[in-house]
Amino acid sequence: xxxxxxxxxxxxxxxxxxxxxxxxxxxxxxxxxxxxxxxxxxxxxxxxxxxxxxxxxxxxxxxxxxxxxxxxxxxxxxxxxxxxxxxxxxxxxxxxxxxxxxxxxxxxxxxxxxxxxxxxxxxxxxxxxxxxxxxxxxxxxxxxxxxxxxxxxxxxxxxxxxxxxxxxxxxxxxxxxxxxxxxxxxxxxxxxxxxxxxxxxxxxxxxxxxxxxxxxxxxxxxxxxxxxxxxxxxxxxxxxxxxxxxxxxxxxxxxxxxxxxxxxxxxxxxxxxxxxxxxxxxxxxxxxxxxxxxxxxxxxxxxxxxxxxxxxxxxxxxxxxxxxxxxxxxxxxxxxxx
Amino acid sequence: xxxxxxxxxxxxxxxxxxxxxxxxxxxxxxxxxxxxxxxxxxxxxxxxxxxxxxxxxxxxxxxxxxxxxxxxxxxxxxxxxxxxxxxxxxxxxxxxxxxxxxxxxxxxxxxxxxxxxxxxxxxxxxxxxxxxxxxxxxxxxxxxxxxxxxxxxxxxxxxxxxxxxxxxxxxxxxxxxxxxxxxxxxxxxxxxxxxxxxxxxxxxxxxxxxxxxxxxxxxxxxxxxxxxxxxxxxxxxxxxxxxxxxxxxxxxxxxxxxxxxxxxxxxxxxxxxxxxx
Numbered sequence: 001x002x003x004x005x006x007x008x009x010x011x012x013x014x015x016x017x018x019x020x021x022x023x024x025x026x027x028x029x030x031x032x033x034x035x036x037x038x039x040x041x042x043x044x045x046x047x048x049x050x051x052x053x054x055x056x057x058x059x060x061x062x063x064x065x066x067x068x069x070x071x072x073x074x075x076x077x078x079x080x081x082x083x084x085x086x087x088x089x090x091x092x093x094x095x096x097x098x099x100x101x102x103x104x105x106x107x108x109x110x111x112x113x114x115x116x117x118x119x120x121x122x123x124x125x126x127x128x129x130x131x132x133x134x135x136x137x138x139x140x141x142x143x144x145x146x147x148x149x150x151x152x153x154x155x156x157x158x159x160x161x162x163x164x165x166x167x168x169x170x171x172x173x174x175x176x177x178x179x180x181x182x183x184x185x186x187x188x189x190x191x192x193x194x195x196x197x198x199x200x201x202x203x204x205x206x207x208x209x210x211x212x213x214x215x216x217x218x219x220x221x222x223x224x225x226x227x228x229x230x231x232x233x234x235x236x237x238x239x240x241x242x243x244x245x246x247x248x249x250x251x252x253x254x255x256x257x258x259x260x261x262x263x264x265x266x267x268x269x270x271x272x273x274x275x276x277x278x279x280x281x282x283x284x285x286x287x288x289x290x291x292x293x294x295x296x297x298x299x300x301x302x303x304x305x306x307x308x309x310x311x312x313x314x315x316x317x318x319x320x321x322x323x324x325x326x327x328x329x330x331x332x333x334x335x336x337x338x
Numbered sequence: 339x340x341x342x343x344x345x346x347x348x349x350x351x352x353x354x355x356x357x358x359x360x361x362x363x364x365x366x367x368x369x370x371x372x373x374x375x376x377x378x379x380x381x382x383x384x385x386x387x388x389x390x391x392x393x394x395x396x397x398x399x400x401x402x403x404x405x406x407x408x409x410x411x412x413x414x415x416x417x418x419x420x421x422x423x424x425x426x427x428x429x430x431x432x433x434x435x436x437x438x439x440x441x442x443x444x445x446x447x448x449x450x451x452x453x454x455x456x457x458x459x460x461x462x463x464x465x466x467x468x469x470x471x472x473x474x475x476x477x478x479x480x481x482x483x484x485x486x487x488x489x490x491x492x493x494x495x496x497x498x499x500x501x502x503x504x505x506x507x508x509x510x511x512x513x514x515x516x517x518x519x520x521x522x523x524x525x526x527x528x529x530x531x532x533x534x535x536x537x538x539x540x541x542x543x544x545x546x547x548x549x550x551x552x553x554x555x556x557x558x559x560x561x562x563x564x565x566x567x568x569x570x571x572x573x574x575x576x577x578x579x580x581x582x583x584x585x586x587x588x589x590x591x592x593x594x595x596x597x598x599x600x601x602x603x604x605x606x607x608x609x610x611x612x613x614x615x
Binding site: 045046159188189190191192193196215216217218219221222223224241242245255256257259260261262263265266267268270271272273274276277 | 393394504564598
């Protein structure tokens with residue numbers, strides 16, 4: 001599956017948000033890679049830092065108070081931090097496309113969508129063949145009657161169609177990497193299925209690297225080859241989807257998987273992780289998951305922060321990983337077997 | 339539908355809601371009407387959990403609002419304990435409003451940000467149940483305790499100090515404060531993190547058992563339906579396309595739309611990934 005150099009190589013990335021004289025660290029020493037033609041999931045709950053990671057990759061933060069505090073982001077082998085501003089702008093628009101949860105707020109309500117798809121082309125200095133390229137992109141998005149759609153305004157389109165327009169805009173410059181931040185969260189499930197299928201087809205046909213940011217492990221299972229699970233600003237486990245879903249190692253990953261409502265879930269036996277997700281600034285010392293962890297070892301997990309340890313095809317951040325009790329931290333199998 | 343001796347708790351007969359839609363034909367064209375809810379009938383018995391499933395635009399929220407008495411039906415009747423709610427006034431109308439409560443997706447938005455949790459939960463106690471301050475205060479503690487929010491720690495907090503799951507617990511406590519018979523829950527867990535979603539469902543299930551509550555669960559999530567509902571109604575474009583026992587419908591859906599909905603729901607199993615050639 002992997003071929004050569006990673007397309008995106010994030011090494012030890014930390015992100016700070018300035019708060020007066022101090023700084024709040026919202027992403028902590030995060031590393032991940034995405035290769036060409038590979039879809040990589042970045043999964044976490046609210047406040048885990050997954051969206052901040054996406055902004056950091058682009059070095060485009062929604063607030064001037066956020067900044068990359070440490071680490072490197074290499075795109076096609078080149079360090080984005082070393083680029084001059086003009087070069088950075090040219091690179092990020094042309095080599096990386098980005099789509100978000102809510103297409104409506106990224107589309108101009110007063111401009112026909114065809115012109116909006118052509119905007120990145122114009123911004124990067126292309127003046128010829130714009131119309132043909134727009135129609136080609138609309139076809140690629142499986143939108144029937146491309147010429148008509150190009151003349152329509154965002155409000156005339158459904159949510160799913162608007163998301164396709166946003167994807168077309170992101171892909172206009174033929175980027176190598178697409179970052180999709182909760183691209184289907186606001187959509188109905190039947191529409192979501194169509195968008196995910198489209199993204200996976202584009203990945204194959206365009207040999208596109210996809211970084212899919214989502215809270216939904218089921219979406220990752222259906223679309224990605226690798227997955228990184230984030231908790232409280234850190235990656236706590238990463239692996240290929242097969243082993244991660246079959247034998248998750250970190251208690252948080254195990255709990256998150258068990259929390260998914262399956263066809264066998266019944267109200268009286270629903271599983272949930274006790275407590276709630278801590279917010280940035282209130283992350284516990286030691287292992288950040290230890291207050292919610294069923295197998296916490298006092299004097300170890302609450303005092304020393306575990307490092308991300310490579311194991312097999314993946315890596316995890318648990319002191320007790322590999323010990324027998326950690327394989328089924330929540331005793332789910334024990335409880336359900338007769 | 340079988341005709342049992344006691345009437346259902348809540349019943350709707352041929353309920354429709356029409357909204358005018360702008361036609362492209364100019365000022366003097368006859369107004370066109372769109373049926374957001376199209377001749378829907380349903381009944382909920384005491385202690386029963388009915389799920390209403392559909393995607394956006396299916397009419398499920400409009401239907402929920404009509405059942406709460408917040409939106410007037412264009413056609414059809416709603417009977418609460420056998421009595422038409424449109425014809426009720428005074429004591430009977432107050433009883434209906436007290437006994438049928440609602441929990442929204444975003445409880446944070448329905449809590450007064452400047453009122454403490456204790457004050458928010460106390461309001462229905464004094465308003466609907468006429469309790470004195472002392473009695474109300476004891477009842478607030480009991481309710482917060484029941485929804486898993488230790489009162490000593492939470493009653494003086496403000497909504498913004500709570501997490502999403504904790505706010506949803508407050509919403510449930512406030513609904514319970516009126517001592518309801520039926521709770522209409524509109525996407526009560528959709529906005530919550532996956533790891534706490536089940537905590538809220540479990541709480542609602544336990545409360546339903548203890549208090550013999552009825553629920554109408556409005557949701558787009560088939561997992562929630564399976565976990566919580568006795569019966570399910572699937573809505574699509576204003577109509578009920580399929581209804582029945584929840585397990586039966588989800589295990590062997592007959593309607594094409596229900597089948598499509600089930601097939602589109604992602605499952606956490608990578609081996610189902612359609613193989614790239």
